[in-house]
Amino acid sequence: MVSNIIIGTLVNEDIEMAERKGVGHPDTICDQITEQVSIELCNYYLQEFGTIMHHNVDKALLIGGESQTAYNGGKITKPISLILAGRATHQVNDKIIPVEEIAVETAKKWLKKNIRHLDISKDIQINSKIGEGSTDLIELFNRFRKGEIPLANDTSFGAGYYPTTFLEDTIIKVENLLNSPSTKNRFPFIGEDIKVMGIRNHSENYFTIAIAMIDKYIIDLNDYVSKIKQIKEFLQTNLLFEDTTIYINTADDYNRESIYLTVTGTSAENGDDGQVGRGNRINGLITPYHPMSLEATSGKNPISHIGKIYNYFAMDLSCAIVENHFADEANVFIVSQIGKPINEPHLLHIKLKNIDTDKKRIEDLVKEKLNSISEYWKIIINQK
Secondary structure, eight states: OOOOOOOOOOOOEEEEEEEEOTSSSHHHHHHHHHHHHHHHHHHHHHHHHHOOEEEEEEEEEEOOOEOOOTTTTOOEEEEEEEEEEEEEOEEEETTOHHHHHHHHHHHHHHHHHHHHTTOTTTEEEEEEEEOOOOHHHHHHHHHGGGGOOOOOSSSSEEEEESSSHHHHHHHHHHHHHHHHHHHHHTTTTEEEEEEEEEEETTEEEEEEEEEEEEEGGSSSSHHHHHHHHHHHHHHHHHHHOOOEEEEOTTTTTTTBBBEEEESSSSGGGGOOEEESSSSTTTTSBOTSSSSOOOOOOBBBBBTHHHHHHHHHHHHHHHHHHHTTSSOOOEEEEEOOTSEEEEESSEEHHHHEEEOOOOHHHHHHHHHHHOOOOOGHHHHHHOOO
């Protein structure tokens, strides 16, 4: 019998839940790598041709490997497989663009930097299957090269909101803290695959955290239990707020000695798969209580793909409305029509709480932001 059932009105500010998948989660790995591949292609195109060429490298599938974990260190028995796909410009006049090489080397570089116990020479196999782009979409894109406003290459929407809540901010702080270099130096047994689920029930906050523990730093079951306790105490000390309960690795069964051990610090080593678009939205969170698009933004080109641009725009506009003190909270929804200029959305809907200005000032801000939307690519590829 389920007892934790709460029934309330549609707007219920006392109950909230949100989630963040850490840098080592298989879905986050796919998102981060495809986005980095897009950025590297943009930089290559700019360097070689002075402009960004058409591409959408927003497809990736991570197929989990197999491992044998053991106290004091186990081994990978079957490597992880990462398949990168999408479309990109492979040739301009007589110049051949090394798209596959850029994609694979970018993935290796990212993995080496972010998953510290993964041996990229033997623990993972990376394949790039990036093909040529659609002629129709390339034509929509080519306006950018002429200095004109790009045309939307899809009919899609973006959604954003501001500000984030205390719970959401804390979820990000928890994952960032556990994956920070200083924490890894202090607790080297913490892997990068960290998932944080937060719940606020009136004044109470609950955080359920899954942490991939690295087996070579664990002596036995008692040592594992002790290290989980150390992490919990560390979080309670550093987060410094009351009315909070922290749970770590709740699937562990100490009686059966079934615990969350990994060789590399990511669950991808043993059957946990990943895919682009199943993880965090662009604000680093998964927020069922706040607006979010299911569009996979990672890897899409930052010039004409409004599945990416409009989500950045919605977040940016909602933030600007609040920071200009026009309202206490803002939700922004924006939808395009394929083939129309990206600065001419089919609909832009803004929902505000405690409006503190006239409608004209908000409309002027919206127009100002729309006039600069064709420059968003600079912010995106500079990772700001």
